[in-house]
Amino acid sequence: MQTIPRRCTMLLVQLAIVLSVAGCADARRVRPPARASAAALRLHVLDCGSIGPIDPAQFGLKADEIGGDVSLVTPCYVVVHPEGTLLWDTGQVLDANIPDDGTQVVEQGILKATRRLSSQLAELGYSPADIDYLAMSHHHIDHSANANAFASSKWIVQRAEYEAMFADEQMATPLATSYRGLKNATRVVVENADHDVFGDGSVIVKAAPGHTPGHQILFLKLRNFGSVLLMGDLYHLPEQKMLDRVSSFEFDAALTRATRRRVDAFIAQTGASAWIQHDPETYAQLKKFPAYYD
Numbered sequence: 001m002q003t004i005p006r007r008c009t010m011l012l013v014q015l016a017i018v019l020s021v022a023g024c025a026d027a028r029r030v031r032p033p034a035r036a037s038a039a040a041l042r043l044h045v046l047d048c049g050s051i052g053p054i055d056p057a058q059f060g061l062k063a064d065e066i067g068g069d070v071s072l073v074t075p076c077y078v079v080v081h082p083e084g085t086l087l088w089d090t091g092q093v094l095d096a097n098i099p100d101d102g103t104q105v106v107e108q109g110i111l112k113a114t115r116r117l118s119s120q121l122a123e124l125g126y127s128p129a130d131i132d133y134l135a136m137s138h139h140h141i142d143h144s145a146n147a148n149a150f151a152s153s154k155w156i157v158q159r160a161e162y163e164a165m166f167a168d169e170q171m172a173t174p175l176a177t178s179y180r181g182l183k184n185a186t187r188v189v190v191e192n193a194d195h196d197v198f199g200d201g202s203v204i205v206k207a208a209p210g211h212t213p214g215h216q217i218l219f220l221k222l223r224n225f226g227s228v229l230l231m232g233d234l235y236h237l238p239e240q241k242m243l244d245r246v247s248s249f250e251f252d253a254a255l256t257r258a259t260r261r262r263v264d265a266f267i268a269q270t271g272a273s274a275w276i277q278h279d280p281e282t283y284a285q286l287k288k289f290p291a292y293y294d
Contacts, residue, residue, distance in 0.1 A: 040223050041202050044078040044289040046120045048091035049113035051142060051278070059236050060245030070237065072278040074142050076117055077230060078124060078289075079220065083198045084132035087150060088218050088230060089277075091117045092142035094178070095149070108141075117146050124289060128152070133197055134182075135205050137232025137277070138212040139165045141175060148181035155187040156195055156205050161214025162187075190216075208234055208263060210256030211247070217263065219272065225293040227272035234260060236278045 052071030056063055059070060077088040093113035098105050104114045118128065134153040136143050139161060166183055170176055188195060190207065192214070197203040204219040211233045218230040234256070235241050241260075246253045267274050276282050287293065 039082065040294050041082075041220065042080040042292040042294045043220055043222065043225075043228065044080070044124060044292045045283075045286050046076040046078065046117065046289050047115050048076040048089070048117060049074045049093055049111065049115075049142075050280075051092070051110050051112065054110060058249065059240060059247045061237070061239055061243070065243065066237070066239055071280060072236060073280050073283040074113075075277055075283060075286075076120075077218075078121065078126070078131075079203055079218075080292075081198050081203060085126065085130060086133040086135060086197060086203060087131045087153070089136050089143045090134070090146040090150065092145045094145050095119075111142065118149065120289060134185075135197075135216070135218065137217065137230075138215045139179060140212070140233070141178060143232075144178045147179040151181040151185045153185070155182055155185045156197065157187055157189060158207055158209070158214030158216055159189050159191050160209065161212060161216070162189060164213045206263075206266075208232065208259045210234075210250060210252050210254075210259045212251050215251075215259075219266075219270075222293055225273075227270050228293070229263075229267060229270075229272040229274045231263075231274055231276055233278065234263060235276045238276060238279060238281075241276075 050071060050073050053069035054072070056066045056070050061070075063069070074092050075089070076091055079086040079088065091113065092111045093105055093107055095116040095118050097107070098113050098116045102114050104112055106112050121127065128149045129152060131150055131153045133156060134147070134150040135156040136147065164170065165176070165179060190205070192207045192209065194207060195205045197205060202221045206217050206219055208215050208217045215232055215234070217232045217234060220228045220230070222228060236247060240246065244257075246256050250256050266272070275286070
């Protein structure tokens with residue numbers, strides 16, 4: 001079967017992102033005001049590292065379909081609402097292991113980081129104690145490395161994810177170290193459902209199971225930029241969507257495909273810009289902090 005080179009498959013994706021981002025004059029390159037005076041919803045995109053190289057077979061893809069090995073990015077996001085702040089995902093390398101001088105740290109052979117999440121938050125004027133809500137797409141290490149630092153935040157989690165995270169066999173593994181502090185955190189436990197964080201429809205955590213038992217995604221309704229859907233690991237790369245491939249490490253591949261169909265219908269209904277979080281080409285087009293979308 002003839003395959004489409006990665007460069008070609010990305011043209012429509014890049015064009016859509018460039019048009020939406022370039023056409024928005026509202027990504028401000030200014031330091032945000034104090035959160036108490038935030039007049040409208042804002043979204044900041046932070047640098048939480050990169051991953052790779054990885055065998056494309058792990059994502060259900062062939063080398064000739066992807067143009068070689070896979071490299072990914074790992075953003076974190078800060079949502080600032082007039083009623084509070086929300087952190088989406090916490091990075092893949094513990095801040096304490098990242099030096100201040102920008103030296104790259106590599107863990108597990110592929111997890112790379114040069115910037116601390118806490119330092120980026122500080123540049124925005126926030127400490128971990130200023131984060132009112134924590135929500136992670138799921139508990140894998142590339143999304144949860146600094147979760148313990150936000151144990152004082154109100155944690156929004158699907159019940160299936162909470163139960164998977166704190167099952168006895170999971171807690172016995174080193175993977176649980178990054179989020180142990182959340183076990184008794186104040187939390188909103190959602191029953192495989194959506195959760196309207198601030199009650200006004202502008203920030204909604206949406207259930208999207210399959211990659212993990214309680215995987216979730218984040219919908220934002222920005223006043224000027226429009227609606228955005230942060231897709232967690234529903235897809236890792238656009239080619240997975242184009243070729244209908246799932247990763248080899250899905251909790252339930254059939255459930256992932258069912259969730260994708262449901263999310264596709266939601267995107268068509270809302271017209272949201274769907275950001276594949278790990279995709280380097282998507283990330284490259286986005287404004288990074290201290291710029292923001294509103």
